[in-house]
Amino acid sequence: MSGIGTIFTVRYSLFTNLAIVFFSLSFFSCSPNRQNYSLLSALEQMIVGLIGGSGGGGGIITPPGNGLGSFTPGESINLNNSSGPTVNGVIIDPSGSGKALGISTQGNGVPNLIFLYPNNSSSPNAVDINGDGAPDYYLCYLSNGSVNLTTGSNCSGNTVTIYPNQGFDINGDGVVDNPMIARLAADVISPSSSISPNPGSYGGVQIATIVCADNVAPGNIAYTIDGSTPAYSPQNGTITNPPKTTVTIGGNGDGTYAIKYRCRDLAGNIENVNTASYVINHNIPNVSIVTPASSFYLSSTSGAVQTASYVWKSTQVGSYSIRQNATGCTDGNVIESGMTGANQNNTSFISANQLSVGPNSIFICVNSGLVGQISFTITRDDTKPVIAASPGAGGYGYDGVTPVSIQLAYADNINVSSGYQMAYTTDGSTPAINSLTGAITNGNSFPPPAASTIDLISNTNLQFIARDPAGNLSLVGSAAYVIDSSRPTIQVNGYTPSNQVIDGSTAFGINWQFSGTGASYKVLLGGNRCTASTVSSIVNGVTVTKNVYSGPSGARYSNTVDCECNNGSTPTGTSTFISGNVVTGTASNSDIKVNTAVNTSLANLNFTAGKNSLIICVGNQANQPEYGMQTGSQTINVWKDTQAPLLVSATPSGGATDVNPNPGKLTLVFSEPLDPTSTPNLTVQVFQYGSWATIDTSKAKFQFLASSNQPDTLVIWLPSIFFPENALIQWSIAAGTLKDAASLALASTITQSFLTTTYEVANTYAPPILRTGTGEDLTFGDAKAQNLSNTVPGGLWSNSYPTDLVVFDYNTKLVWKKDEENLKTDFFSAINGCANLNIANSGAGYATLTNWRLPSAQELATLSIYDGSSPSIASASVFGSLNAAPYWTSTLFTPTVTNAWYVDFQYPDLYFGPVTASNWVRCVSGVPGSNPLVP
Structure with a gap:
């Protein structure tokens, strides 16, 4: 170590501690593969218990398997499983009864998917939305314990996908067919509720029915019978599901008896509290309906439902009167009267x-000293309903896949959601409906x-009729649809010039033809002028949304092709074959024939500098023009080039920080198409000692990527695979060395840094750095990070060069070169030395791997296990050569980038020293945790 160990060496304990933390997090992302990691296994079991355990609210529910279980209030469930976006709905029990009433997907605690329990079973079988x-x-309920929605019972029909804040897709095409969730989000109108029989005095027990009504969707009903105010949160009283309760x-x-009640719709709007008072006195005749009215809607129109009958009785003998439009037994119009016996069934009729037109309240009153009553409402509706088809009659194209979908829309002066019929x-x-039945x-x-639609694929005369609940019939409507399945197919044979790039004076030519049927054609400038949007309409009370x-x-047009062909611009100047007719005989002037090539020429003045779009349209004009599509794409891009290429963007961007060293590549997007045969003069440098040190890029690979028909993106792959770590990197491409498709060269040198x-x-991510020993060495029992072997997993890699030997680590999934490089050199030469392995064997790569590089500090440290011996490396026998000496890593020292980290296999930790020092080199292949055997 000499002076470097004394002056520059720093113990890298924080670095290794963070590595342990990162490894622990990485460890938990998949199952443990070593049973003796006792501490980590215990932590894993704790985390599994936290995120997957049963009990308490907020966990992930295990849905009832095979319909035998039950949903637990407070837990969440994703009804989409893996078939769509994750929608974590919460199981809701607003009644506090312990029995789930539904699922809230809106996050507001209001169940908008109401559970329906068949025959009071413990598990619901359907939802009401x-x-x-x-x-x-x-x-x-699926066998794997998950649950989803289907359009049919017992898992039949289509799978239903929920789209957050939108609605339900019932046919798997990714389009919302039922936008109920979106309608709820826009609903700000409070619901209203009603109760029957009307408040008043009665001679015996009554069954009161509370009904919730709403402009979009009624929801939970809350009521009390103890005089307190019903509430949803905190819950007070009895809370039931819509639309009614008794x-x-x-x-x-x-x-x-006083009943207080209110309603909350599925959007969460709550009405004010209503109060209904009833007096029960056994001395009052108890009047009840034995058989409800045969129809609650009547019409005076001939042939409609003009009369309804109903059966009622009283518990006492007395005189009776039946009153229309009454509020009780002292007003209204008496339409029937007489005497009734006790418990005698009486059949009454009403015409x-x-x-009067509209709703009428009907009171049956019996006087036996005291007056008893019962009431109901019946509506007179003399107005015919209206029915219409959407979209309307006309010509439509059929592409052989998607039919033309028609919906029938019902409307009436009496707003009802059920009880009407439509036929077609x-x-x-001529469609027909019996007006009485x-x-x-x-x-x-x-x-x-x-x-939910009538799907048409051929010419159809659609006729339709509707009947309202009162028996009024609409007029018979009709709509004629011309369905043309013969959209022509357009084929482009070639361009002049072939690279679709013109200068400031030359014309552009297209050789093309079409097959199928056609009546006319046109070539237009534009091609990308139409934008997609959605329109909504109300069909049967439901908002239907479609793309236009x-x-x-x-x-507006139903498809993008017809829109583009009606919104492009006609070329001008000395252009030829830009529009005309399709003929079957001899073609003259600008006429063309099916399956016959035509040469269209467009004058240069039609194009502006940069990218221009063209579209070729052949219309079959079946009632209205239906245009064909080009094979492969809809538009043709033409570049007009009058200036040298300009850099539009770079990845990594200039001035970027915290750039991932993997992979070591530059992605450069230019303003126009490039010449893929040009070779840029690339320089890559790393800042060192106040100047820039150059990295060898002679083996860099250049890849030109096409964007909209022409390559305007250049990807540069560095031979070192990774950028140096913690490094300030500068790259440049010299002026004149990169050309565009018109052979105009880069005007000035491009330089950026990051x-x-x-x-x-x-x-x-951090690969494991686990060592055994004493002192400051990290100890986890007898566990070691390495699992090194000269045997590569079978089936993953076939080495065509058996003398190219490697060492595989089954734990980190890294591949090491068995022999170190015969190289003791500076930091930058070490990077280039490993990069040279990628071009070994005439470009096949050492051991047929082409992602060799200098290892990071974390990676090289995985080989070191300090046990007092030298060199301190696990399974040293698997390596061909090893020195108890410093080995370079690719990681620069952040505080002083003139230094880089290295591993000395006679010491337990990491160290750093000047990049100009001479250290040994051992190369690695692959990315930690992945399969490095596939280059």
């Missing part, structure tokens, strides 16, 4: 003509079973 109490999607009134005998035909016949007598029901494409004109960190810091 719109609060109507009916299953929308079904829970599929409460028994009078179960404790005669007296006054539309007895009602595609065979030319609602049975479809001709045609198909919409929406179709297991679908808009150009500078503002017109600062690297260590590989271990950049990747939050």
